Amino acid sequence: MSDKRVTEIIELLNGATTVEGLSIHAEVINTDEQMIKVIIETREELPIIVDINDDQILAIANLWDASEVKQESEAEMMRSMLRMNIALPLSAFAQTGSQYQLFGALSTDSRDEVIIEEVELLSSNLEAVLEDFAIYLK
Numbered sequence: 001m002s003d004k005r006v007t008e009i010i011e012l013l014n015g016a017t018t019v020e021g022l023s024i025h026a027e028v029i030n031t032d033e034q035m036i037k038v039i040i041e042t043r044e045e046l047p048i049i050v051d052i053n054d055d056q057i058l059a060i061a062n063l064w065d066a067s068e069v070k071q072e073s074e075a076e077m078m079r080s081m082l083r084m085n086i087a088l089p090l091s092a093f094a095q096t097g098s099q100y101q102l103f104g105a106l107s108t109d110s111r112d113e114v115i116i117e118e119v120e121l122l123s124s125n126l127e128a129v130l131e132d133f134a135i136y137l138k
Contacts, residue, residue: 005108006034006052012112013038013050018120026050040123046130048122057106059118061126066098068137077136084129090118091125102126 006028013026013036022041029037029049036050038059051058069077081093094101102125104118 003031003034006036009050009052009057009115010036012115013119016116018123024116024119038119040120043123043127046123046126048119048126050119052108054108057108057110057115057118058103059106059122060094060101060103061122063100063102063126063129063133064137066095066100069100070136070138073136077133080133080136084132088125088129090121102129 010026010028013024016024018024018040022043024041025039026036029035034052036052038048038050040046040048046061049060051060085092088102090104091102092104094103102122104122106115106118110118
């Protein structure tokens with residue numbers, strides 16, 4: 001993916017607001033890997049990492065580490081994640097190493113409004129997931 005597209009996405013997100021009127025801020029965190037950190041106003045503690053490559057744009061939010069899950073609740077939590085995957089708009093669960101995540105994927109050719117929608121919706125879904133899954137955490 002070209003540096004030009006990364007710059008375009010940063011400029012797009014930095015000028016955007018959510019449907020609730022919250023401002024979006026984006027900044028490059030890794031120029032070599034073309035990664036952007038996105039913060040939505042009032043949700044500063046829930047950053048979204050946007051990873052841009054030749055094949056796709058991934059918006060990823062870390063949920064919690066596996067060490068934070070009550071051992072006796074892990075299987076039920078996983079079943080709940082599977083059940084929620086289809087119902088959760090434009091987002092899905094993942095695990096990378098010990099980190100549980102929520103993510104959305106887009107085409108690199110996605111229209112600007114679709115990129116904004118994905119980031120905004122992932123942020124909203126993140127709040128809901130953290131609230132709903134708190135019962136499984138220590």
